[in-house]
Amino acid sequence: MNLGDQLLQYLFTGITIGAIYGMVALGFNIIYSATGIINLAQGEFVMLGGMMMVYLTAIIKLPMVVSFFLSILIVTMIGAAFERAAIHPLKSPSVLTLIIITVAASILFKGGAMFAWGKHTFSLPPFSGEKPISVLGATILPQTLWILGIMGATVALLIFFFGFTLTGKAMRACAANRTAASLVGINVRTMVLLSFALSAGIGATAGIIITPIALMNYDRGTMLAVKGFSVAVLGGLGSNVGAVVAGFIIGIMESLGAGFISSGYKDAIALVVLLLVLFIRPSGLLGSRERAEFKKF
């Protein structure tokens, strides 16, 4: 393998890792866009999606496509139920209270998954075969292309939803100013419910499509959430395109770092990049500075 081939392989690896991070980061953005809070149970939605898919395909033996949509639906409902049970009953929730509630939810989901499915690590068959695609001496898995495609579609849908539909705009209004939004007739609580359902659904999608590559167990959500959150911050919280771009940056930095410098330092390299960007642009790469000032968090 010459240097050129290696470089290409590192890029492919970076794209694979970056797509996984980006997909997880998207889920953070939605709840943040609608409520201004960080949902620390986001990683658990990802885990639930992956585990549900494993359960439906491997144990109930449903066809792939059916399980895919059913898993997303179930996790979306879990997200909505969580909002109704834990967030909705609060009279005047502060951002901090809400975030702490999501921490509790994360522990609960993790424990529930552990009881339901045990502690083993599971895998899923890739959507379209395991045979790697060879491009100029470097290889990429078909599953990575699935992740990229689904991520692209998700981002496009989100941009459309938040930019061009009334509901989407109403959700953004709630995040900007709760009181003002309810004064103009927006049902803030419905919007919060919707945002939790939506981000649970996107988290589940992420979980399902990354499991064939990254494997899944009840504990894996937390680690994915940490990386996903860093990526969301780097991209600018609330910016979906930013999340994708930042995902690729971190992923490629990690893989080039591992390839050319030392695999021991790859996380450090990615972290240094994150810190540098945040020193220069505290609102993230594509985050809006003005909007950041309105936020409490």
Add this chain to the structure above:
Amino acid sequence: MRKKGKIVVGVVVAIVIVLLLVGPLSIWRWVPMLRKPAVAYKVGAIFAVTGPAAWLGTPERNTAKMIEQEVNKAGGINGHPLEIIIEDTVGDATRTVTAAKKLITKDEVLAIVGPSRSGTTMAVIPIVEEAKVPLVSCAAAESIVVPVKPWVFKTPQKDSDAAVKIYETMRERGISKTAIITATSGFGDQGRKQLKKLAPELEIEIVADETYGPDDTDMTAQLTKIKASEAQAVVNWSIVPGQVIVAKNMRQLGMKIPLFQSHGFGNIKYAQTAGEAGEGIIFPCGRLLAVDTLSDDHPQKEVLAKYKKEYEAKYEEDVSTFGGHAWDGLQLVIAALREVGPDREKIRDYLENTKNFVGTGGIFNFSPEDHSGLTKDAFEMLTVKNGKFVVLE
């Protein structure tokens, strides 16, 4: 008169009491029933029952519960019921330290079995050393017992022996240049040290030395580097999910060189999770997983077959070597309690001088210089064939 009579009665009573308490006529020997309810022998067990190493801690916990029931059903240890107090570490060093302190000060256990992981074991060593409580760890890292700490023992086979076995197998197959890839966890780190230290002795050259985070999702970058090197084989030293992802990534990159794994691969579920990518993986392992292929006159056969049968019947899941480490640790402590009673110091001395103890991990021979008790012969090289573990030919 009265006074004299009182003295006489007092002396007689005193003599009777002394006779009853000590000597061949003592009530302790004649009527053991009088001691009832006998004080329970408390043994602590610290396992990573939940958290990232739950797959280690769960079979260990199950095994501990199974042994507790079994011993108490058979009348306890010399009439004393056995109480195993299980604490969950979540695989975390801080929690492990808290659990160990609680077991020592609050429960006043006689000995501790566990923790499950190398890193957490290293964290509690200073505590048990100071409190003078015997600890039998279920973690594999060499540094747990090298240099020897008076109160610390361990039951899993040594990392260094696993590394020697891997290198010997390589030599037999004419491999002289290898790449190593290890996780940056306690276990992976110790493995890396051993692999690097032992390579020159066994005339193996390490041509690539890569690491990855224990939670990483993709190792193709590191493997690409290895692919570009002259390596004739890869040794991966980690636990799940890393050890499965490495196998899958090697397949993705079309790498045909053999993949060796550490003894951490000892659970058939991993081979199943890896699927096709898992075929042909070679790893050193205790004989528990290959008990069916063991000849009947092998000294471990009986112990292994019994443990496997009982565990699988009780928990309806495949036995793993990790539960076996807990079995060995607890049975050693129970043997010590049976022999020397509830005395931490004597238990320690007994453990240190235990010879020819047949466990699931091998035949243990402890000595003041060796608190691990096993040699490299405790390992068998296994490989994955059609989704099953078989002895490597």
